[in-house]
Amino acid sequence: xxxxxxxxxxxxxxxxxxxxxxxxxxxxxxxxxxxxxxxxxxxxxxxxxxxxxxxxxxxxxxxxxxxxxxxxxxxxxxxxxxxxxxxxxxxxxxxxxxxxxxxxxxxxxxxxxxxx
Amino acid sequence: xxxxxxxxxxxxxxxxxxxxxxxxxxxxxxxxxxxxxxxxxxxxxxxxxxxxxxxxxxxxxxxxxxxxxxxxxxxxxxxxxxxxxxxxxxxxxxxxxxxxxxxxxxxxxxxxxxxx
Numbered sequence: 001x002x003x004x005x006x007x008x009x010x011x012x013x014x015x016x017x018x019x020x021x022x023x024x025x026x027x028x029x030x031x032x033x034x035x036x037x038x039x040x041x042x043x044x045x046x047x048x049x050x051x052x053x054x055x056x057x058x059x060x061x062x063x064x065x066x067x068x069x070x071x072x073x074x075x076x077x078x079x080x081x082x083x084x085x086x087x088x089x090x091x092x093x094x095x096x097x098x099x100x101x102x103x104x105x106x107x108x109x110x111x112x113x114x115x116x
Numbered sequence: 117x118x119x120x121x122x123x124x125x126x127x128x129x130x131x132x133x134x135x136x137x138x139x140x141x142x143x144x145x146x147x148x149x150x151x152x153x154x155x156x157x158x159x160x161x162x163x164x165x166x167x168x169x170x171x172x173x174x175x176x177x178x179x180x181x182x183x184x185x186x187x188x189x190x191x192x193x194x195x196x197x198x199x200x201x202x203x204x205x206x207x208x209x210x211x212x213x214x215x216x217x218x219x220x221x222x223x224x225x226x227x228x229x230x231x232x
């Protein structure tokens with residue numbers, strides 16, 4: 001599997017609401033740089049990402065590229081609190097597992113939805 | 117020039133604070149999908165992007181890929197109001213000009229900086 005294959009398998013798993021399957025593509029010591037800060041380890045990452053994934057009612061992969069060790073994705077999601085929540089992710093993959101993930105999304109509409 | 121060449125030329129121009137040069141890579145009828153909504157036309161796009169570009173004190177290109185018609189970038193910036201403001205952009209290029217641009221960034225720290 002290429003880095004992109006691994007990342008797309010992860011992507012399809014979490015957007016398909018199978019986080020147990022998604023976890024198989026994550027390194028135990030994954031480091032994620034998210035808008036709110038750094039998340040270390042697969043368990044902490046699951047605590048961050050799985051609750052969001054459960055709110056996703058549909059998703060569209062807009063673009064996906066990769067090379068030997070990295071993959072870059074942009075996607076759009078429809079979620080329960082926010083009707084239009086696109087994201088971008090830059091992954092580093094080693095031995096078929098995602099070791100580093102930088103994720104960009106707009107937190108503002110989620111904050112507004114919580115406060116409304 | 118490939119789509120990625122065009123987009124990188126645009127990227128280096130705006131991050132280098134030469135927005136007149138950046139404009140040469142934008143189609144007159146560019147459509148930009150930004151976090152706050154749709155922006156139509158090169159003049160409106162300049163009104164959106166140039167003020168931000170003036171606040172950028174340094175930038176780092178984290179990843180860049182492209183094919184015949186699209187390019188996907190992720191970068192980090194240091195800005196005057198927000199010390200860590202990464203972005204991702206998906207571009208469509210036709211005839212050496214960017215015709216469509218989807219940009220993702222986190223608006224929350226900019227809103228917090230304005231309100232503080």
